[in-house]
Amino acid sequence: MTPVLETRGLAAGYGGRSVISDINVTLNPSEVLCVIGHNGAGKSTMLKTMFGLISPDAGSVHIDGEDVTKLNPRDIAELGVAMVPEGRGVFPSLSVSDIFALGMHAVGVPKAERAERLEWVLGILPAIREFMERPASTLSGGQQQMVSIGRALLPRPRILLMDEPSIGLAPKLFQDLLAPVRKLQQEEGLSILLVEQNVREALKISDRALVVKSGAIAWTGEPEELADNKRLIELY
Amino acid sequence: MLALQLAVTGLQTGALYALTAVGFSLIFGSTRIFHFAHGATFAIAAYFFYFVFQAGFGTVPAILGASAGAIAFGLLIYWLVYVPVQRHEGSFFTVFVASFGVGIAVQNLLGMVFGRGFVTVNTSLSRSSEILPGLYVAPLAWVAIACAIVFLGALHLFLRHTHTGMALRALSDNPELVRIFGLSPQRISAIVFVIGSVLVVPAAIITSATTGLNPAIGHHVMLISLAASIVGGIGSVYGTLLAGLILGLAESMALLFVASQWTEAVTFAILFAFILIRPSGLLGRATAH
Numbered sequence: 001m002t003p004v005l006e007t008r009g010l011a012a013g014y015g016g017r018s019v020i021s022d023i024n025v026t027l028n029p030s031e032v033l034c035v036i037g038h039n040g041a042g043k044s045t046m047l048k049t050m051f052g053l054i055s056p057d058a059g060s061v062h063i064d065g066e067d068v069t070k071l072n073p074r075d076i077a078e079l080g081v082a083m084v085p086e087g088r089g090v091f092p093s094l095s096v097s098d099i100f101a102l103g104m105h106a107v108g109v110p111k112a113e114r115a116e117r118l119e120w121v122l123g124i125l126p127a128i129r130e131f132m133e134r135p136a137s138t139l140s141g142g143q144q145q146m147v148s149i150g151r152a153l154l155p156r157p158r159i160l161l162m163d164e165p166s167i168g169l170a171p172k173l174f175q176d177l178l179a180p181v182r183k184l185q186q187e188e189g190l191s192i193l194l195v196e197q198n199v200r201e202a203l204k205i206s207d208r209a210l211v212v213k214s215g216a217i218a219w220t221g222e223p224e225e226l227a228d229n230k231r232l233i234e235l236y
Numbered sequence: 237m238l239a240l241q242l243a244v245t246g247l248q249t250g251a252l253y254a255l256t257a258v259g260f261s262l263i264f265g266s267t268r269i270f271h272f273a274h275g276a277t278f279a280i281a282a283y284f285f286y287f288v289f290q291a292g293f294g295t296v297p298a299i300l301g302a303s304a305g306a307i308a309f310g311l312l313i314y315w316l317v318y319v320p321v322q323r324h325e326g327s328f329f330t331v332f333v334a335s336f337g338v339g340i341a342v343q344n345l346l347g348m349v350f351g352r353g354f355v356t357v358n359t360s361l362s363r364s365s366e367i368l369p370g371l372y373v374a375p376l377a378w379v380a381i382a383c384a385i386v387f388l389g390a391l392h393l394f395l396r397h398t399h400t401g402m403a404l405r406a407l408s409d410n411p412e413l414v415r416i417f418g419l420s421p422q423r424i425s426a427i428v429f430v431i432g433s434v435l436v437v438p439a440a441i442i443t444s445a446t447t448g449l450n451p452a453i454g455h456h457v458m459l460i461s462l463a464a465s466i467v468g469g470i471g472s473v474y475g476t477l478l479a480g481l482i483l484g485l486a487e488s489m490a491l492l493f494v495a496s497q498w499t500e501a502v503t504f505a506i507l508f509a510f511i512l513i514r515p516s517g518l519l520g521r522a523t524a525h
Contacts, residue, residue, distance in 0.1 A: 074418040
């Protein structure tokens with residue numbers, strides 16, 4: 001089986017300072033892969049490099065076996081990848097409907113399909129209907145995260161990269177937000193790479209997990225194994 | 237009647253200040269680039285208009301020439317100066333010094349080509365006529381006010397109702413998120429420089445036909461733009477618009493109380509008052525962005 005997303009010997013950093021090195025990750029079709037690790041372990045850098053936001057110092061990124069290392073985020077998005085960034089992935093000065101309109105325009109969703117896509121997302125996350133015309137700055141943290149996930153789903157991606165979506169959210173709210181995404185994974189074959197610090201909640205929905213420590217992969221395996229192993233728990 | 241005369245003059249000046257300052261504020265608010273050479277854009281547009289008009293090509297070619305000069309300069313300074321400086325992770329101060337340097341170079345170049353003295357474009361629109369007893373207004377005053385309404389109204393519609401306008405507002409909020417959306421911050425910034433440069437063109441042309449030009453005019457324009465941006469609220473386009481109008485009116489109305497050489501001091505008195513009493517400006521955010 002060809003992984004939908006794969007990195008080979010990936011290394012990246014900022015201003016000459018190495019943050020991740022020799023990262024080899026595979027994400028299989030319709031899989032939820034959870035990446036966990038301490039603050040500063042390099043999880044977000046890994047995700048940003050996969051999405052073309054950071055140019056790697058070494059190694060390569062592959063989507064469906066194709067080398068996409070030199071592509072920019074727009075080109076990667078066109079291959080069916082979307083990213084929910086860390087923090088609140090919304091523009092405070094724009095209304096929710098503007099954010100969705102801009103999100104579809106940015107990745108080239110044809111005009112004729114935009115209304116239908118919007119309805120599809122509002123069907124998955126119906127609560128958004130209540131605050132479509134409000135500026136994002138006036139929304140609660142949970143609502144902003146919902147908009148961020150909704151925007152990422154608009155192009156109907158095959159691969160969803162999520163960077164710590166639980167930050168600032170109660171565990172119940174986090175699970176409520178992930179439930180529709182999990183449903184898409186099960187029903188439509190969406191592959192999800194989930195970076196999380198909230199290990200307990202993340203492992204509940206993961207098929208596989210990997211631990212990143214000091215910029216390198218320290219362990220990879222089944223979520224159950226990770227939850228019960230004291231030596232592994234120390235890694236994160 | 238003197239007060240009414242000064243109010244009309246102040247409105248004309250304020251309209252021109254608003255156009256120029258909104259261009260600067262838009263560029264700074266969206267890109268965080270302290271575009272000190274915005275004054276140079278003004279000077280280039282004004283001298284291009286002067287040159288083409290004096291060469292006898294007529295008003296429309298002169299307007300097109302001024303627009304082309306301003307847009308070309310805005311794009312060139314963005315791609316050839318700011319992008320390389322930012323690529324090397326140049327600080328805010330580095331960008332400012334680079335921009336300041338370009339502004340000085342443009343001033344000297346204009347001085348070499350056109351001389352250092354004042355030049356003026358004479359048109360029939362510059363001549364004042366008595367529209368009420370004791371109230372003299374040149375048609376250019378109405379042109380200035382109409383230009384401000386049309387250009388700033390168009391800018392408002394553009395920012396609110398087009399995808400590019402939304403992208404521009406998004407860039408001012410969070411450049412990295414713009415990339416995550418799949419947009420290019422550099423391309424959006426280039427568009428911002430085009431719009432910011434176009435906004436100074438009517439002000440530059442009208443100034444060339446009213447008060448006249450000299451190569452150092454860019455500095456005055458820049459100081460006014462900076463003052464209006466701070467008084468209006470850093471990064472707030474609508475606040476800057478309002479501040480430009482207020483500063484123009486205040487400068488003119490001050491003549492009721494002080495001699496003409498002190499009018500510019502009024503602008504800076506207002507600026508200092510805002511810095512001390514309301515540092516976030518008229519419509520600015522309460523905290524630094």
